[in-house]
Amino acid sequence: MRERLRAGAGAAVSTMASDDERNRQRLKQLLEKPGNGKCADCGAPDPEWASYTLGVFVCHSCSGLHRNIAQISKVKSVLLDPWSSSEVEFVGSEGNNAAKAKYEQIVPAFYYRPTHKDCMVLREQWIRAKYERKEFTSAEKQEPYSAGYREGFLWKRGRDNGQFLSRKFILSERECVLKYFNKHDAREPKAIMKINTVNATFQPTKIGVAHGLQITYLKDNSTRNIFVYHEDGKEIVDWFNAIRAARFHYLQVAFPGAAQSELLPKLTRNYIKEGYMEKTGPKHTEGFKRRWFTMDDRRLMYFKDPQDAYARGEVFIGCKDNKYTVLSGLPANTQGYHWQFGITIVTPDRKFLFACETEEDQKDWIAAFQSVINRPMLPQEYAVEAYFKHKP
Ligand SMILES: [Zn+2]
Numbered sequence: 001m002r003e004r005l006r007a008g009a010g011a012a013v014s015t016m017a018s019d020d021e022r023n024r025q026r027l028k029q030l031l032e033k034p035g036n037g038k039c040a041d042c043g044a045p046d047p048e049w050a051s052y053t054l055g056v057f058v059c060h061s062c063s064g065l066h067r068n069i070a071q072i073s074k075v076k077s078v079l080l081d082p083w084s085s086s087e088v089e090f091v092g093s094e095g096n097n098a099a100k101a102k103y104e105q106i107v108p109a110f111y112y113r114p115t116h117k118d119c120m121v122l123r124e125q126w127i128r129a130k131y132e133r134k135e136f137t138s139a140e141k142q143e144p145y146s147a148g149y150r151e152g153f154l155w156k157r158g159r160d161n162g163q164f165l166s167r168k169f170i171l172s173e174r175e176c177v178l179k180y181f182n183k184h185d186a187r188e189p190k191a192i193m194k195i196n197t198v199n200a201t202f203q204p205t206k207i208g209v210a211h212g213l214q215i216t217y218l219k220d221n222s223t224r225n226i227f228v229y230h231e232d233g234k235e236i237v238d239w240f241n242a243i244r245a246a247r248f249h250y251l252q253v254a255f256p257g258a259a260q261s262e263l264l265p266k267l268t269r270n271y272i273k274e275g276y277m278e279k280t281g282p283k284h285t286e287g288f289k290r291r292w293f294t295m296d297d298r299r300l301m302y303f304k305d306p307q308d309a310y311a312r313g314e315v316f317i318g319c320k321d322n323k324y325t326v327l328s329g330l331p332a333n334t335q336g337y338h339w340q341f342g343i344t345i346v347t348p349d350r351k352f353l354f355a356c357e358t359e360e361d362q363k364d365w366i367a368a369f370q371s372v373i374n375r376p377m378l379p380q381e382y383a384v385e386a387y388f389k390h391k392p
Pocket of ligand 1: 041043
């Protein structure tokens with residue numbers, strides 16, 4: 001007692017400082033523990049933030065999303081913020097693996113688990129689903145995307161003036177379709193999309209809204225696009241996962257012998273690359289025009305406007321064993337292009353000529369084409385190739 005009194009205020013400060021140092025050292029040790037080396041929510045390496053109410057280590061970007069659920073998650077920087085011993089002890093007793101066991105007990109196989117490369121709405125709703133709504137601890141909470149049927153309104157971009165209009169959508173696993181209706185009381189749907197051809201991918205930048213979702217489907221083997229959103233992030237992510245669930249169900253029926261791990265990557269896909277290039281026509285004398293290109297698996301599509309409903313043209317990109325090649329540059333006598341960085345795609349039937357604005361863009365497009373050309377073709381892709389060859 002006497003000792004302490006004599007030591008005075010200076011010693012108290014230095015004790016605090018050494019506690020602080022000890023806590024920080026302990027936190028750094030905790031980061032080394034299995035599971036804690038990756039963000040608990042998006043898997044990004046080397047997280048430097050932690051929620052001291054949930055007991056998880058997360059990346060900087062996910063820590064920002066935890067701030068949106070401040071009533072259940074309080075975050076601090078491992079390196080910069082002061083930590084109390086009890087907070088450190090709690091995080092130490094929990095950790096990413098324990099939290100995963102607790103909050104991700106029953107994540108449906110089809111449910112999309114976002115990575116650090118995914119858009120904000122997917123990552124935020126994953127975090128809210130886990131910790132706020134606790135969707136993965138009770139199956140009833142998964143009804144909105146697991147029931148096999150979903151009905152509701154989405155804002156759909158109109159074809160003519162680009163305005164978003166409220167449209168009723170119905171997803172039916174039993175009928176294997178997604179459909180939408182132009183009038184609220186309409187009997188006949190405006191479009192019926194067969195679930196086996198449907199894809200969905202979040203496109204906030206292209207659509208210009210944070211919750212923008214691009215849905216594509218095939219009609220007579222040609223790609224059609226629709227662009228939708230819902231102001232509520234949960235709603236649009238539920239639609240996305242409901243589409244994935246319906247596709248999973250369809251694929252399980254269509255390929256009964258296939259392993260789950262083979263089917264899951266086929267539920268939805270992001271595009272390999274998108275952006276502007278110049279193109280010329282089949283005679284190569286038509287003059288080059290700037291078009292928006294989308295590389296969707298083996299389909300290279302081009303559009304006048306990035307949000308067109310139909311592609312102006314689609315090219316099938318096969319593999320090198322079937323005489324598909326991509327070359328840097330354009331044939332010597334080519335004229336009429338404005339952008340300097342050419343690309344020639346050679347297919348068994350003809351050459352396609354493109355020009356990119358920058359060298360970097362040219363490199364990226366060539367890498368995108370190469371990734372597809374280097375991949376052997378699947379049996380069902382020969383059927384798609386044959387269709388493209390005999391297209392009128
Ligand atoms: Zn993260």
